[in-house]
Amino acid sequence: MKIGGRRLGGGLSGGMRRLGSRLARVRYFRGHGVHSPFVYDLVREVFMRRELLPGGHALYDALLAAGVSRRRAVELQNLALHCGYADFGLNRADADLCVVTCEPSETETRELVRAARQRGSTVVLLAPFEAGARAALCSALVQAHPSTSVDKRAYLLLFNNGLPKQHFRI
Numbered sequence: 001m002k003i004g005g006r007r008l009g010g011g012l013s014g015g016m017r018r019l020g021s022r023l024a025r026v027r028y029f030r031g032h033g034v035h036s037p038f039v040y041d042l043v044r045e046v047f048m049r050r051e052l053l054p055g056g057h058a059l060y061d062a063l064l065a066a067g068v069s070r071r072r073a074v075e076l077q078n079l080a081l082h083c084g085y086a087d088f089g090l091n092r093a094d095a096d097l098c099v100v101t102c103e104p105s106e107t108e109t110r111e112l113v114r115a116a117r118q119r120g121s122t123v124v125l126l127a128p129f130e131a132g133a134r135a136a137l138c139s140a141l142v143q144a145h146p147s148t149s150v151d152k153r154a155y156l157l158l159f160n161n162g163l164p165k166q167h168f169r170i
Contacts, residue, residue, distance in 0.1 A: 039168050046078045055081045059088045072154050099124045106137050123158040
């Protein structure tokens with residue numbers, strides 16, 4: 001049926017596709033439903049902030065230069081400051097915070113995650129849902145990860161700090 005030249009229900013399918021992801025994440029909105037004090041603190045003190053915390057901003061500048069949006073760069077810089085990471089590495093596993101862009105291959109990404117786990121570093125995988133292969137890789141990494149992981153849509157955090165195995169979709 002058409003009303004005013006527009007077919008009814010034409011835009012429904014796109015919204016319905018995203019509905020599943022939104023419903024799965026709604027329970028963690030603003031930290032509600034998070035039963036981990038560590039992750040609750042991250043949601044309230046890091047993910048909900050829109051301005052940079054006081055301190056160094058080297059990671060923020062590096063992320064902007066790598067093409068990451070300002071909002072995501074602010075969140076990741078605040079994560080680094082909040083958690084007290086001394087250094088970071090882009091596509092390297094020799095730092096406290098390892099940021100993995102989409103450039104490394106699947107094999108290289110798996111190796112970076114393995115090396116970071118051995119070192120006890122936190123891994124940030126940017127654009128975990130950019131393509132089907134990347135989404136499958138990130139899903140497999142979460143399944144194999146022995147500690148807490150946080151899926152923030154634009155990036156995936158894999159913590160290697162001895163926390164229990166939990167997965168949060170925020």
